[in-house]
Amino acid sequence: VHMLHGAGARSVSVLISSPPVKYPDFYGIDTPKQVDLIAANLSVKKIASEIGCDYLGYLSQKGMLKATGLTPTKLSTSCFDGVYPIDILERATEVVAL
Numbered sequence: 001v002h003m004l005h006g007a008g009a010r011s012v013s014v015l016i017s018s019p020p021v022k023y024p025d026f027y028g029i030d031t032p033k034q035v036d037l038i039a040a041n042l043s044v045k046k047i048a049s050e051i052g053c054d055y056l057g058y059l060s061q062k063g064m065l066k067a068t069g070l071t072p073t074k075l076s077t078s079c080f081d082g083v084y085p086i087d088i089l090e091r092a093t094e095v096v097a098l
Helices: 002-006 044-051 061-068 089-094
Strands: 013-016 055-058
Touching (some): 044 055
Parallel strands (some): 013 055
């Protein structure tokens, strides 16, 4: 973003092709702590300010499911919505509902 502005871009938009990752994923993605996830801690507006873009947009969870053709029973969405498909046992203490 900084380089684009530096090269003369008047406006820089950042579009993310997933919903914001707000919750840790205990099934393979290395996100061991919710505090490490920017979307769990800052609003979209604040993230945009932090990275220096003029607009920040995310794909909605509904849009992601529609694009993949999968249902939440076939695709874990826990890192986006905090709803885990199985009991995460003692790891539940690491998750703060947003």
